[in-house]
Amino acid sequence: MRTMLMLALAATTLATGCAAPDRRVIMATDPTLLAAEQAYGFADAVVVGDTATLSGVIVIPHPGETGTEPAFDRVFAAIDDTLKRAGFAWADVVEIQSYHADLPGQAQAIIAAKAKYVKAPYPAWTAIQVSRFLVDGGVAEVKVTARKSKR
Numbered sequence: 001m002r003t004m005l006m007l008a009l010a011a012t013t014l015a016t017g018c019a020a021p022d023r024r025v026i027m028a029t030d031p032t033l034l035a036a037e038q039a040y041g042f043a044d045a046v047v048v049g050d051t052a053t054l055s056g057v058i059v060i061p062h063p064g065e066t067g068t069e070p071a072f073d074r075v076f077a078a079i080d081d082t083l084k085r086a087g088f089a090w091a092d093v094v095e096i097q098s099y100h101a102d103l104p105g106q107a108q109a110i111i112a113a114k115a116k117y118v119k120a121p122y123p124a125w126t127a128i129q130v131s132r133f134l135v136d137g138g139v140a141e142v143k144v145t146a147r148k149s150k151r
Contacts, residue, residue: 026086044082052083052088057078057079059072060138069109076142088146093118094147096126
């Protein structure tokens with residue numbers, strides 16, 4: 001009987017998708033961005049234990065901008081803000097993933113923007129060419145994963 005009760009409890013726990021007790025969800029602080037996150041069903045970041053997984057931030061150049069470096073600068077500043085709100089720093093970043101509509105044409109812009117925040121020892125970085133982004137006008141997207149090291 002006790003075994004059946006334990007199995008039923010375990011099945012109920014799995015079925016209800018109980019969140020990890022140390023899970024924190026970091027939502028946007030800007031009301032417009034928060035409304036978009038709620039409409040699409042995602043967060044700026046989710047922190048579980050010593051790891052923060054950030055959602056991708058879409059690179060959208062402003063009208064009249066020449067080149068994509070200003071847009072990449074804004075994206076890296078937004079990632080910096082999210083890392084800080086989650087209790088992390090660029091030194092904790094272990095992986096960067098970037099997705100580009102024109103990887104060869106954007107490589108120098110992302111490298112320049114990234115260099116303002118990312119210092120040695122460098123995280124892993126994967127850059128991928130894609131054909132489309134969720135948001136119209138998007139030309140790239142950058143996401144990071146950060147992990148606090150045990151000191």
